[in-house]
Amino acid sequence: MEHTPPPLFRTGPTPLARLMIFTLLSIVLLIADARFGYLTVLRQVTAVIIYPLQRLAATPAAVGERISGFFVSYNALKLDNERLTEKNLALAREAQQARALHAENEHLRGLLSARERVAAPAKTAEILYAARDPFSRKVMIDQGLQGGLAPGQPVIDHIGVIGQVTRVYPWLSEVTLITDKGHLVPVINLRTGLRAVLAGTGNDSRLELRFIPLAADFQNGDQLVTSGIDGIYPPGLPVAEVTYVERNTAYLFANITCRPLAGVNTHAQVLVLEPVKSLPERPEEVPEKAPRTKRKKS
Amino acid sequence: MSIRPMTPQELLLPVKPAFIVLTLIAALLANLLPWSGWFRWLAPDFVALIVLYWCIHEPRKIGFIAAWGLGLLMDIAEGSLFGQHALAYVILAYAGMTLHRRVQRFSLAPQVLHVIPILLFTDLIVLLVRALAGAEFPGYAYFLGSLTGAALWPPLTHLLKLPQRPRPDPDRV
Numbered sequence: 001m002e003h004t005p006p007p008l009f010r011t012g013p014t015p016l017a018r019l020m021i022f023t024l025l026s027i028v029l030l031i032a033d034a035r036f037g038y039l040t041v042l043r044q045v046t047a048v049i050i051y052p053l054q055r056l057a058a059t060p061a062a063v064g065e066r067i068s069g070f071f072v073s074y075n076a077l078k079l080d081n082e083r084l085t086e087k088n089l090a091l092a093r094e095a096q097q098a099r100a101l102h103a104e105n106e107h108l109r110g111l112l113s114a115r116e117r118v119a120a121p122a123k124t125a126e127i128l129y130a131a132r133d134p135f136s137r138k139v140m141i142d143q144g145l146q147g148g149l150a151p152g153q154p155v156i157d158h159i160g161v162i163g164q165v166t167r168v169y170p171w172l173s174e175v176t177l178i179t180d181k182g183h184l185v186p187v188i189n190l191r192t193g194l195r196a197v198l199a200g201t202g203n204d205s206r207l208e209l210r211f212i213p214l215a216a217d218f219q220n221g222d223q224l225v226t227s228g229i230d231g232i233y234p235p236g237l238p239v240a241e242v243t244y245v246e247r248n249t250a251y252l253f254a255n256i257t258c259r260p261l262a263g264v265n266t267h268a269q270v271l272v273l274e275p276v277k278s279l280p281e282r283p284e285e286v287p288e289k290a291p292r293t294k295r296k297k298s
Numbered sequence: 299m300s301i302r303p304m305t306p307q308e309l310l311l312p313v314k315p316a317f318i319v320l321t322l323i324a325a326l327l328a329n330l331l332p333w334s335g336w337f338r339w340l341a342p343d344f345v346a347l348i349v350l351y352w353c354i355h356e357p358r359k360i361g362f363i364a365a366w367g368l369g370l371l372m373d374i375a376e377g378s379l380f381g382q383h384a385l386a387y388v389i390l391a392y393a394g395m396t397l398h399r400r401v402q403r404f405s406l407a408p409q410v411l412h413v414i415p416i417l418l419f420t421d422l423i424v425l426l427v428r429a430l431a432g433a434e435f436p437g438y439a440y441f442l443g444s445l446t447g448a449a450l451w452p453p454l455t456h457l458l459k460l461p462q463r464p465r466p467d468p469d470r471v
Binding site for chain 1: 326331334338388436440
């Protein structure tokens with residue numbers, strides 16, 4: 001006959017042992033996530049559990065906004081309306097011009113037998129909250145797998161690029177902002193046409209252009225737009241403005257700081273675009289010995 | 299020094315498990331609120347605070363499993379590494395459970411002095427994990443949340459003990 005201890009003394013493993021078990025479990029999860037990215041399914045299941053809370057926490061701000069929206073004065077509405085009508089007229093003119101240009105462009109492209117650029121379909125979403133993780137710059141938006149989102153899609157607001165969808169949960173997605181440290185956007189300088197790569201710094205109001213030669217033509221106030229060579233961001237979207245250029249000959253590269261154009265305030269509407277997937281095939285490796293051509297002498 | 303405990307122990311009603319669950323959900327909600335600007339740095343990790351509170355006051359009712367699960371939920375909500383908060387909360391829970399007899403003996407002000415290092419240590423673990431994963435130090439403001447969390451400890455203790463206080467007996471003269 002076995003003697004089991006009475007229930008009062010049956011306490012299971014000691015706290016230290018339990019601490020070890022759970023610490024090990026956490027470390028395994030950490031490594032699996034950080035190194036191998038295995039845990040997509042587990043993440044999504046956990047995401048479903050917390051989804052109602054995420055929506056609920058975002059509600060007070062949304063309700064507050066709706067209430068303050070209800071009490072907008074007649075005058076403000078009228079002014080707004082006038083301004084919008086004016087803007088609409090201006091835009092309509094531009095749209096007509098754009099249509100004409102588009103048609104002309106299409107015609108020319110047809111002539112050149114170039115691949116037509118398809119207008120990327122977009123999905124609207126709303127920023128629910130900014131993630132509090134102090135090590136990264138991320139926001140949560142209220143569209144996810146159910147809305148057909150996929151990692152890699154660019155996200156813009158009415159001004160310009162704000163970031164890229166990096167993780168997708170059933171009803172939410174995580175957007176890494178362009179200011180996140182380690183996030184890169186290939187850009188082009190509108191004024192000069194120079195290509196560069198814009199890197200986030202982890203600071204909300206600062207972006208960096210890295211590895212730009214000292215002699216490169218960058219000035220304060222230069223507008224940077226996406227270049228589209230990455231196959232993710234469609235070309236021509238405004239990203240940032242150069243705010244500071246330092247050329248110190250002691251260093252190899254110029255120190256160029258930029259300011260993101262698009263605002264990333266909470267509770268803003270954003271647009272999730274389809275990534276552009278019309279990259280040309282990678283050209284075959286050219287053999288080292290190129291046939292010599294005779295130089296024309298003029 | 300006298301052997302007498304520093305604060306007279308109160309006689310409290312047993313806590314209802316539903317109440318613990320409710321406070322934990324409220325803490326999760328508070329963490330998920332869209333904090334912005336300086337509040338993002340000042341806002342404490344409410345889940346850590348509440349988990350620590352229950353680990354100190356009811357170490358038999360809440361344990362590692364709850365702390366670990368809540369950590370995983372926080373990881374999803376913040377988009378951080380999966381397991382980062384889980385690890386931090388498990389260590390927090392351990393600290394709370396091993397110190398619970400000691401901390402309960404003190405009055406609220408010295409309790410805060412216990413809470414500060416525990417919360418800061420939890421922060422340090424998260425910092426260490428992220429540094430290993432390649433993140434940069436986000437600045438000393440990172441530790442502010444723990445200090446406000448510790449400052450919230452006394453009002454929080456009063457608040458959470460309210461439902462456990464016995465009602466005054468109407469028949470007593």
